[in-house]
Amino acid sequence: MKVDIIIKNAFVMTMEGTGVGFIDNGAVAIKGNRIIAVDNTDGILGNYSSEEIIDGKNKLVMPGLIDAHIHTGIGILRGVSQDIHNWMQEGLWPFMKHVMPEDSVNGSMLNIIEGIKAGTTTFCDYDGNMTEIVNNYVKVGARARVAELVNEIPDDIGDVPVGELYPFYSEIGNRKLQNNIKLIEDWHETENGRITCMLGPHGPDMMSLELMQEMKALAEKYDTKLHMHVAQGNREIDQMLKRYGKRSIPFLEDIGYLNERLLAVHLTEATTEETEKVAKSGAAMINCSGSIGIIDGIVPPIMEFLEAGGTAALGSDQAPGNNCNNMFNEMKFVSILNKVKRKDPSIFPAHLAVRLATIEAAKAIGLDHEIGSLREGKKADLLIIDLQEPSMSPVITLPIRNIVPNLVYSAKGNEVESVMVDGKFIYYKKKFLTVDEKEVLTTAQEAANRISSKAQGEIFPNSPLLERMKKGEL
Numbered sequence: 403m404k405v406d407i408i409i410k411n412a413f414v415m416t417m418e419g420t421g422v423g424f425i426d427n428g429a430v431a432i433k434g435n436r437i438i439a440v441d442n443t444d445g446i447l448g449n450y451s452s453e454e455i456i457d458g459k460n461k462l463v464m465p466g467l468i469d470a471h472i473h474t475g476i477g478i479l480r481g482v483s484q485d486i487h488n489w490m491q492e493g494l495w496p497f498m499k500h501v502m503p504e505d506s507v508n509g510s511m512l513n514i515i516e517g518i519k520a521g522t523t524t525f526c527d528y529d530g531n532m533t534e535i536v537n538n539y540v541k542v543g544a545r546a547r548v549a550e551l552v553n554e555i556p557d558d559i560g561d562v563p564v565g566e567l568y569p570f571y572s573e574i575g576n577r578k579l580q581n582n583i584k585l586i587e588d589w590h591e592t593e594n595g596r597i598t599c600m601l602g603p604h605g606p607d608m609m610s611l612e613l614m615q616e617m618k619a620l621a622e623k624y625d626t627k628l629h630m631h632v633a634q635g636n637r638e639i640d641q642m643l644k645r646y647g648k649r650s651i652p653f654l655e656d657i658g659y660l661n662e663r664l665l666a667v668h669l670t671e672a673t674t675e676e677t678e679k680v681a682k683s684g685a686a687m688i689n690c691s692g693s694i695g696i697i698d699g700i701v702p703p704i705m706e707f708l709e710a711g712g713t714a715a716l717g718s719d720q721a722p723g724n725n726c727n728n729m730f731n732e733m734k735f736v737s738i739l740n741k742v743k744r745k746d747p748s749i750f751p752a753h754l755a756v757r758l759a760t761i762e763a764a765k766a767i768g769l770d771h772e773i774g775s776l777r778e779g780k781k782a783d784l785l786i787i788d789l790q791e792p793s794m795s796p797v798i799t800l801p802i803r804n805i806v807p808n809l810v811y812s813a814k815g816n817e818v819e820s821v822m823v824d825g826k827f828i829y830y831k832k833k834f835l836t837v838d839e840k841e842v843l844t845t846a847q848e849a850a851n852r853i854s855s856k857a858q859g860e861i862f863p864n865s866p867l868l869e870r871m872k873k874g875e876l
Contacts, residue, residue, distance in 0.1 A: 405433040405452045406825070409786070410443045412458025413805060417465050417761040417775040422753050422806055426799065430463055432782045435594060435825035440776050460790050462805060465775055466523025466783040466823065467729040468763035471667050471688040471717025475529035476501070478509025478850055480721035486866050488564055489697050493867065494722050496860035497853055499557050503531045505849045510535045512846040513727050514542055515839055520728040520815030523783040523823045526717065526767055528602050528629050533585050540593055543828035543836045545783060547767055548589070549602030549629045550582035552617065554609045567644055568608065575613045586624055596824055605631040606650050607641035614657060621663050627768055628659070632666040635698060639671050651676040660685055665766065667717070670694050670702050677703040681712030686766035691735035692726070693719030701743045704736065705750065715763035729759045730815045737810060752810035782825040791817040
């Protein structure tokens with residue numbers, strides 16, 4: 403049978419089964435946007451032919467990584483809010499009020515190319531201006547599962563003193579909800595299925611009960627998921643107790659949100675009982691170790707969630723808090739932090755971290771029938787990783803194979819040589835084929851310069867970041 407592309411002589415990780423589905427001398431046959439077959443090299447070459455054959459010697463072929471929670475639109479503000487309490491109010495919001503829609507689009511593309519270079523093929527993007535940002539995914543050729551960030555709070559929310567109830571404005575919520583509906587109606591299942599959509603309630607503390615109920619009904623109407631921050635910080639819990647007299651998760655249970663439609667992001671402040679309740683409800687958890695570690699100094703309860711039988715995935719969150727959008731970083735962090743938390747080096751092994759960035763992530767976001775593993779009939783979203791990079795060398799296969807632990811504990815993302823999405827290379831031999839990387843960087847820098855110039859008078863006079871500037875620490 404004639405196919406379009408054959409990758410041969412490679413180490414192949416299919417992610418099928420309960421481990422990583424390793425094939426030592428493996429090959430993948432691709433036709434159109436689908437995987438036709440995965441087998442050992444002799445088996446593929448004996449049954450398939452192609453004019454384009456890629457020699458995968460000293461390479462690893464694996465499914466593309468899935469970033470299950472990312473806000474690419476604020477990538478323009480990378481690194482402005484580290485090492486402080488109240489990172490959002492005191493660090494991020496003074497800048498955010500000066501971010502225009504075109505700035506969000508520029509920051510988004512910056513994050514997207516960063517992620518692709520480090521092996522991300524699917525982005526669960528969750529931000530404002532998503533009806534504009536989505537065009538970046540069309541242009542670059544990545545897969546995206548997008549949602550508009552819907553809330554009822556004003557842009558100057560950072561001016562509200564910490565601890566006071568947020569004001570809600572129904573007109574703000576309705577405008578953002580209409581954007582989310584337009585996103586779904588215009589973009590769902592477009593670009594040959596590369597673009598799919600969800601609903602994006604910001605969090606139970608950021609919107610009225612009436613709007614939450616309306617979005618729940620819309621999720622049923624459009625048969626899609628609700629991508630939402632849940633118990634993401636003590637700020638949220640404080641708001642919920644003051645407004646409803648209930649913590650977030652009991653509140654969500656009461657209003658019918660705890661089910662398989664919910665992608666519960668963070669669960670930072672969830673108790674063990676609450677974590678188990680979410681896991682057993684069928685809702686999925688998105689864990690962002692790098693972001694929550696830097697912002698809150700907390701290890702989210704992902705081990706407890708998995709032990710309760712829940713489905714979980716990893717996300718990078720956002721560049722202002724996490725600094726990088728690199729799923730290799732997330733795989734390493736989630737494994738190490740949970741070992742430290744449990745004081746047990748045997749827990750959270752490397753293969754589990756890889757699964758949470760591939761096949762388990764695909765299950766969590768509802769796309770495991772299409773992506774997440776290399777299997778006949780699935781979409782051809784895959785990576786070619788150079789095992790001759792110093793961080794992946796030497797390669798040892800007997801008596802113990804070292805590729806999987808090195809992928810998690812040593813790789814940094816620069817080992818990714820080529821990225822294929824939907825059967826097409828969008829990044830090949832470390833060069834983008836769809837966008838001009840230098841142009842993206844230049845445009846983003848110009849936007850950041852404008853924003854930072856306007857934000858100078860907005861930083862709180864007692865900001866610890868200003869004090870560090872004065873001391874020469876920044």
